[in-house]
Amino acid sequence: MAPVNDPRFGFCRDCLAAQTSEGRRCHVCGSPRLLRHPELYRLSIAHVDCDAFYASVEKRDNPELRNKPVIIGGGKRGVVSTACYVARIHGVKSAMPMFKALEACPHAVVIKPDMEKYARVGREIRQMMRDLTPLVEPLSIDEAFLDLSGTERLHHDPPARVMAQFSNRVEREMGLSVSVGISYCKFLAKIASDFEKPRGFSIIGAEEAVTFLADKPVTLIWGVGKAFAATLERDGIRTIGQLQTMEQGPLMAAYGTMGQRLYRLSRGLDTRRVEPESESKSVSAETTFNEDIASLDDLVPILRSLSEKVSHRLKTADIAGRTVVLKLKSRDFKLRTRNRQLADPTQLADRIFRTGFSLLEKEIDGTRFRLLGIGVSDLSDDGRADPLDLVDVQATKRAVAETAIDKLRGKFGNHAVETGYTFGKIQSRTKNVPDEIE
Numbered sequence: 013m014a015p016v017n018d019p020r021f022g023f024c025r026d027c028l029a030a031q032t033s034e035g036r037r038c039h040v041c042g043s044p045r046l047l048r049h050p051e052l053y054r055l056s057i058a059h060v061d062c063d064a065f066y067a068s069v070e071k072r073d074n075p076e077l078r079n080k081p082v083i084i085g086g087g088k089r090g091v092v093s094t095a096c097y098v099a100r101i102h103g104v105k106s107a108m109p110m111f112k113a114l115e116a117c118p119h120a121v122v123i124k125p126d127m128e129k130y131a132r133v134g135r136e137i138r139q140m141m142r143d144l145t146p147l148v149e150p151l152s153i154d155e156a157f158l159d160l161s162g163t164e165r166l167h168h169d170p171p172a173r174v175m176a177q178f179s180n181r182v183e184r185e186m187g188l189s190v191s192v193g194i195s196y197c198k199f200l201a202k203i204a205s206d207f208e209k210p211r212g213f214s215i216i217g218a219e220e221a222v223t224f225l226a227d228k229p230v231t232l233i234w235g236v237g238k239a240f241a242a243t244l245e246r247d248g249i250r251t252i253g254q255l256q257t258m259e260q261g262p263l264m265a266a267y268g269t270m271g272q273r274l275y276r277l278s279r280g281l282d283t284r285r286v287e288p289e290s291e292s293k294s295v296s297a298e299t300t301f302n303e304d305i306a307s308l309d310d311l312v313p314i315l316r317s318l319s320e321k322v323s324h325r326l327k328t329a330d331i332a333g334r335t336v337v338l339k340l341k342s343r344d345f346k347l348r349t350r351n352r353q354l355a356d357p358t359q360l361a362d363r364i365f366r367t368g369f370s371l372l373e374k375e376i377d378g379t380r381f382r383l384l385g386i387g388v389s390d391l392s393d394d395g396r397a398d399p400l401d402l403v404d405v406q407a408t409k410r411a412v413a414e415t416a417i418d419k420l421r422g423k424f425g426n427h428a429v430e431t432g433y434t435f436g437k438i439q440s441r442t443k444n445v446p447d448e449i450e
């Protein structure tokens with residue numbers, strides 16, 4: 013067990029040494045970055061937000077930019093996506109029109125966003141979060157909640173120390189800084205992470221929640237945007253403290269379900285769980301064509317073959333999906349997704365294909381498509397999948413036939429048995445694009 017002593021003395025964010033007095037600097041490394049809080053070792057909900065994420069990634073990748081004001085933005089929308097802290101000193105803010113930003117900071121370096129790169133970096137950081145707990149709920153590319161309850165035995169450290177180590181690790185391994193908020197609920201953890209950016213680490217405990225919130229503006233509450241804040245203002249409500257004096261009944265009478273939220277959050281009552289992204293939300297297969305295709309006849313064999321792939325994966329993983337999703341991309345890259353929920357989850361190629369077909373039929377309007385995909389979502393284990401259809405005897409027969417085909421394929425390989433839909437019709441039309449399980 014790491015040395016966890018008096019939470020009033022806390023520990024050093026840099027060298028992690030537990031402190032033994034109320035001194036202002038770490039007695040081991042001299043750093044002033046000490047974490048102290050009466051509930052320091054009891055809180056386990058964290059919110060992590062990368063600091064000026066896009067701009068920081070660009071600065072990391074081009075050291076010449078380091079001390080310069082950098083604005084990520086431009087492009088079609090003509091607004092600031094992210095401004096680095098140097099640019100912020102000059103008054104540049106996110107979502108500001110580009111021309112205004114350049115008025116405020118004419119010597120800024122403007123860089124077009126490279127979303128692919130940021131997404132890649134974001135994924136790496138998220139993976140580091142998952143090393144700490146499976147309960148990671150991403151809010152955006154550079155932001156997530158973590159629930160570290162019950163991880164103390166795994167890490168031999170309480171959540172606050174684990175998160176301090178995490179933020180050091182991101183700096184060391186990714187060359188980027190994050191801000192961390194820790195509390196007993198999501199609402200306050202998120203507020204805390206915003207407190208002393210960049211490289212922040214703030215703690216809001218249960219004891220202080222109500223007092224802490226009292227003088228804050230209502231806009232701090234989730235879901236209170238400009239319009240709703242204006243409504244509240246008309247009713248004379250500006251601070252969260254005012255909400256704390258109001259009862260739930262009248263608040264709900266005035267603002268509906270939002271009234272309940274105002275009542276609860278103003279008092280620091282937030283029982284929402286950290287909801288991790290499920291590992292696999294859907295199973296799908298898609299393919300891009302060599303040449304764009306407009307006709308149903310040409311699309312059908314491809315749909316059939318993809319349905320079989322999806323079905324094969326479902327059967328292998330012993331799962332089934334209840335919603336069939338069809339995906340089409342037109343020549344001008346417009347995406348169409350259509351879905352249909354089935355009465356029961358399925359893992360049968362035949363049902364996936366027939367459902368996909370009925371969705372596809374309606375999309376045939378002369379548009380030339382460059383991509384077709386089919387998949388299922390709403391996944392469950394296969395226990396309830398595909399009950400025998402007592403009404404549609406043909407469907408039952410097809411299910412029996414499919415099981416027989418599966419057995420043959422199991423013995424002789426996937427291409428041993430082709431159905432009439434696909435036989436000899438596909439190879440030349442499709443590129444070899446890897447399929448995805450999302």
Ligand SMILES: [Mg+2]
Nearest residue numbers: 061062065154
């Ligand atoms: Mg951020």
